[in-house]
Amino acid sequence: MTTPRGPGPDGPAPGGSPTRDVPLVPDREDSWHRVHPISPLVRGWLALAAIAYFFGRDSFESIFRGEPAWMLTEGRGFWAAAILLGVLALLVGGFVLSWWFTRYQVTQEHVRVNSGILFRQHRQARLDRVQAIDVIQPLLGRIFGLAELKFEVADAGESAVRLAYLPLASAQQLRATILARASGAETDPEHPDEIHEAPEHPVLAIPASRVVGATLLSGSTVALAVMVLVLATGTAVGFALDWGSFGVALSALVPGLVAVAAGYWSVFSTAYNFRAAVSPDGIRLRYGLLETRAQTVPPGRVQAVSVTQPLLWRLKDWYRIKVNVAGYGVSAENSGARTTLLPVGTRGDVMQMLALVLPDPGTEDPFGVFSAGLAGKDNDGGFVTSPRRVRWLSFLTWRRNGFAVTRTALLARSGRLWRSLAVVPHERTQSMALHQGPLARRLKLADLQLHTTTGPVRPVVYQMDIATARQLFDEQSARAAAARRQSLPERWLEHRPGQEQDGQQ
Known part of the structure; x- marks a missing residue:
């Protein structure tokens, strides 16, 4: 080659x-x-499509009506062709200059x-x-x-x-x-x-059948069911009261159906043909239906991980993994597929992907600890949970809310219907904050929020006893400072003086 x-x-x-x-x-x-010379064409094909639509729409409709095209009658053909060629010349000239510069x-x-x-x-x-x-x-x-x-x-x-x-x-x-x-x-x-x-x-690699199942069991299905229920209720009430409101209700449903279809397409197109691999230069992800993307995340660049399980996915025990990566920000593009480490996977898949971003889990029983974070409650897996007095505020989640600490990471668990587990390596903790509302102060509770780089993952330890939260704040600060001193350099394969001696000791 x-x-x-x-x-x-x-x-x-x-x-x-x-x-x-x-x-x-x-x-x-x-x-x-x-x-490449045709790069401007690939970027600007929408402009060409818009020109074709503007000049060809009337002619196309005239053909079906059996009428001559408006721009070709009464001597307009020459001027229409001249205008079209002029616009195309300007567009092509812009493409050439864009490529040249x-x-x-x-x-x-x-x-x-x-x-x-x-x-x-x-x-x-x-x-x-x-x-x-x-x-x-x-x-x-x-x-x-x-x-x-x-x-x-x-x-x-x-x-x-x-x-x-x-x-x-x-x-x-x-x-x-x-x-x-x-x-x-x-x-x-x-x-x-x-x-x-x-x-x-x-x-x-995610099979296509699982992608289809995850799409059908996504939140778009819940939204569709709610809309159908509202339409059926509104129609029944309209007929009962002789309002004749079916057409109005159906027209109001159209934007919702478009949004549901867009949601289905987003889940399916970004998860289709998803494959993950590991190499010395990082984690490699490939996915996409029409637009394909090969994504490489170098080692140590993942700042925080979130594993979530939507309500309907509990039927199949499927999960989704999102990550914060330094430099991604919170743009619309970066909040979707690019920050998704696993669009849909089994619990075994989750453990495999977590092993890539956290090679050393810092515990002797990683499967037990992380499984307790995904689906456990109370003190399963060594988690510390909210005190019993919280049940009056969060009667569904108080037994799920909690945290666990390993030698290398902090795990924050939350959610009962929509389960969530956030994992933050100690060296990626940039700062922390304790939050208390009026009721939390009265009940002597506090939330501990961990700050990493900007992204979809917002690690929060919810509704801890104030003494426990303060102790976690102090201990996590010390752990983060110690871990940062031992973290990898920016150039992860660079030879450092004394590295071999350190490895022999």
Whole structure:
């Protein structure tokens, strides 16, 4: 297999002009590369579709009515063609300029992306701050064999670095190159351009039948049942009182049905063909129906984990895992599939995925402790629960609310109908806060909230005795400080002086 080569360590392409080769060796400051020429088309196909709809809608309708098209009558054909060609010329010109002014480079320490025609944008990210890398293929990109490379860096929030679009093989090779440099892995000094994708070991794959079952048992089904019940009740009352309200009720139901259909599609399309694997460069996730995504989360980048079980999923003992990853933020895109470590899985699948993000559970009986967190109550698995006096406030959940501490993580359990378990490694605890409302102060209770990076997981230990909550606050602060001193460096494969001596002691 031949590997695409960049301009090489000796200098840029002739004349310093950008090339389309993948940089496998560090670029010099004046060495740049361009994305694939049809990238603007993949990004801007909606604009072409809008033009086709605007100019073709009347003609299409006229054909079915047996009438001549309006723009082709009374000498309008020439001007309609001229306007269409002018708009297309402007659009194609914009595509070409967009491609021409978009370029990138990957050095030993940074990745840089320049883009923009009138308003120039320069993005730069340090490789040792890379939190996750995705290879995304939208439907049109799959047709042309192109992929977008998107990677998150610490504190990037809403503005992740995007590189769109590259040939799929080139995107995968560039991802391997960036992960190798981000990890600090040593390369062969005689062959610095020979960087191959790290081998992976498959962990699990979700069968299509389970995805269909999870979709049908999702919250959208509950919403659909409620809407049907409301419609049936409203119709019955309308007929009884002779209101004739069936049409009104049915029209009011349409937006709800659209939302339910969207919910079904979201669950099915993001969980379809889900596969998980582990490699030296992190956890690899692949999923998607129309748009496919290959996601890589480097080791130690997961800040918090949440395992939830919706009400209807209890029939099959299925669970979903969400994670907080530094740099993902809370955008609409990041709050969905990208923060999902497992869209639907059995309890065994959950244990496998938890082992990837928490290799050392810090307990001699990890299955028993985590099973108690998922489905237990009272003091199962060594959990400390809410005092009995809380039952007047939370008669359904007081026996579930609780926490357990291992050598490496804090587990927060909650929920009776919608079960939830949050897991926070000690070194990922950034800060904590005790919360008390008026009733909680009267009952001498407090909630302890743990702060990690922004994301869908909000670890909270609910309704603890105030003395227990204060003791947990103090002890967890000490555990977090001690764990951070022993945590891995940003470059997880980098050789550190004294590392071998430490391992021999």
